Amino acid sequence: MFVELNELLHASPERPEQGTFTLLRDTRTDGSFLVHHFLSFYLKAGCKVCFVALIQSFSHYNVVAQKLGVSLPAAKERGQLVFLEGLKSCFEVLFKEEPPTGQPNPLQFIREGGSNLKALYEFVRTSLTPSESDSWKCPVLLVDDVSVLLSLGMRPVDVLDFIHYCRATVCSQLKGNVVVLVHSREDSDDTENELVVNALCHQSNLILWAEGLATGYCKDIHGQLKIIPRGPAVLSTERDLPRTYQYKIQDRNVTFFARGMSAAVL
Known part of the structure; x- marks a missing residue:
């Protein structure tokens, strides 16, 4: 996890918030560093995590997680992490191979002509419903990224229904x-895609919007991050106001600074 980002969000792995829906949005840049942050954050916080990874392989996420001080294989072994590797699941569906668990493939909608995401939802619900022996903190669903579901043939209404049911189960019920x-x-x-983006923005409790610089590439400033709380109509404190920071991604960290305050600029 990135300590500076935790400070900006007033977040701590010792006291993770509960019942929140956080939308990570990127435009003209790659916002995957935010996914890696939240994955390592919740694992360090002792939460049960269901990670629906539709973009990269398990090994990719594990390499980055190790740099952030987290071992994904160890988390899987102790039952803290349930990892759905979308690339592997798509292969199993397309070549009609049965999943190793013998359960329905969560991505079986690919073979069924994009009917619905019920199997994927059931996978999430089953993975995060606590058992009597579980000692983990609050459950967490992490999806990277939901735009892929549209690319695989799902209708916007199906994607929004899936997120709605996940929010109802994970945020409200669990x-x-x-x-x-x-x-x-x-x-x-x-x-x-823009319909889904706008709808998710209205449903979220917090939006982290990573944008590329309007001026183009810069080796010392990789983009800007908008932190947009979505709370009551009346904003009570300064931390409830939207804020914008520029950032630079390093090998094991991300540095944030106010716009125009980068050392390279000054």
Whole structure:
């Protein structure tokens, strides 16, 4: 996890919030560093995590997690992490191989012509419903990224229904958290994706919006991050106000600073 980001969000792994839906949004840049942050944050916090990884392989996430001080294989072995590797599941569906568990493939909608995401939801619900022997803190669903479901043929209404049921189960019923990454392009003709993005923005409790610089590439400033709380209509404190920071991604860390305050600029 990135300590500076925790400070900006007033978050601590010792006291993780519960019942929140956090939307990670990126435009003209790669916001995956936010996914790696929340994955390592919740594992260090002692939460039960269901990670629906639709973009990269398990080994990719594990390499990054090790740099952040977390071992994904160890988390899986002790039952803290349930990892759905989308690339492998797609292969099993397309070549009609049965999952090792013998249970229905969570991505079986690919073979069924994009009917619904019920199997994926049941996978999430089953993975995060606590057993009597569980000693983990609040359950967490992490999805990277939901835009892939549209690319695989799902309708926007099906994707939004899936997120709605996950929020109802994880956030409301189990008092846990949902964190979802979605890609967006403000000048895009992909109306379905933008419909999903806008709907998720309205449903979220917190939006972390990573944007590329309008001026283009810069080796010392990789982008800017908007922190947008979504709370009551009346904003009570300064921390409830939207804030914007610029950032630089390093090998094991991300540095944040106020706009125009980078050492490279000064």
